Amino acid sequence: MSKIGFIGLGIMGRPMAGHLLDAGHELVTVKRDKPLDQALADKGMQELANPKAVAEQSEIIITMVPDTPDVEQVLFGEDGVVHGLQKDALVIDMSSIAPMPTQEFARRIEEAGGEYVDAPVSGGEGGAINAALTIMVGATEKGFERAKPVLEVMGKTITRIGGHGAGQTCKVANQIVVALTIEAVAEGLLFASKAGADVEKVRESLLGGLAQSKILDVHGERMIKRTFDPGFKIKLHQKDLNLALEGARTLNLSLPGTANAQQLFQACAANGGADWDHSGILRALEKLADHEVSK
Template sequence: MRIGFIGLGVMGRPMADNLIAAGHELSVYRGRTDLAAHVCASAKEVAERSEVVILMVPDTPDVEAALFAPGGAAEGLRAESLVIDMSSISPTATIGFAQLIDKLGCDYLDAPVSGGELGARDGTLTIMVGGRPEVFERARPIFDVLGKNVTLIGGPGAGQTAKVANQIIVGLTIEAVAEGLLFAERAGADPAVVRRALMGGFASSRILEVHGERMVNEAFEPGFRLRLHRKDLGLAAQAAAELDLALPNTAATQQLMNAAIADGDGELDHSALYRTLRREHS
């Protein structure tokens, strides 16, 4: 396919690489010149050159600007073009974006991902999709390159709702692993040995495996930046308010992330919450 890709960050760059390796022709906006893709001067030009436009940008305003600002992708879409937003943004805003794209005679899927930089590089992302089933099937060849666990959740916005739920679970679990390992350390046990022991028990998890190792090694190069996870928990708080729903532990973890960012750790991996807890008890 002729694919336009907007957002070549930590996640987007390896995703674009995998699409090129699979034989797709890519056009990108503000991309690095070492990528085997056509570099366009605007998001509009990306859309003009593409059947499918993929967005992988940080936040809701970034998606809105990439699509609808002057020179945005919406100006270059043709009838039956497909927009796939793989960013993690507001479910409510996503429904509005989908409606605007639909009015242009084009299709829209929200398809946020989980799996971090490692999953993006290995093509093993979990992809949560919102949209019409026939549009989902049209995009399936793209999703099969990028991920291994691809699920149509429901209509527009449902993919983003699933991603918010994912980020609640991941964020709270990272915080729990950080507390457990810090407790082990302060009680006089080697947290690395405790982690290995727990990997054989009921506390075992992917987060204990990957992020627990980062914590004991104090290796916090970003697979997923802490400031972006804080943004996602902000989306959870916003949606919870709209639903009159209490999420007390989500709120507490968001506050811990606020402290981490205030301490200058926003660009580190989200497993750096361990550093924040250690500082609070130093």
């Protein structure tokens, strides 16, 4: 078993850390303003002053924070991980951030004597709770083999996409597909509702045909029941689509569907919905249609 520093105990990070504790690993984290989650404390997780102190006591450091600047601050800021990094320590970033800075972060960690792995995840809160995440890995073959036993505690499908940054590139592609599929499900249910059909029966029928998807299953149900408490917040999906659109500009690539989904998310945010679940994109479409989907 390993001594692991886990930095980032949000909606996803809390259950992920819990699985590592259940597997017998020792975990430390950075002390925050609010108290440590009681379930994690009861399992033995300890708090330390800063990321440097976490790194000094850890063979493996996992980061699960919101955005590229957050990862940079945790790793390289004042009292950051790099200042306390043990020789040959493994740094696994499971955040969803930009691919190009990821490559630079990997270079700097390796220069400091560590091994870097980018391993963003998909599966949402449910996947984190059930240890069923899809994990997309960018690493050397050696780094991947070192990280895999730890990743297997938190996820079900673990794939090395390629070298540093490749995991993040895959995650951006994932977020494009997820956003456009959520939008498609919302448009389909809105159309059915406006036409007077029973949307529950429409969803049930679609789940048996070519339109079947996990998003139609999970998020379609959220839309019908109007349960928009976040499993994955709109503002975080906006961040991911920004990465996609910025990357597209660099690649001289047009992503019109992605741009449209981003505008719908922005409409939600402008109406107080930045913290809604991303299935809340339905609400932007409802506003345009002057019609609310109902059972």
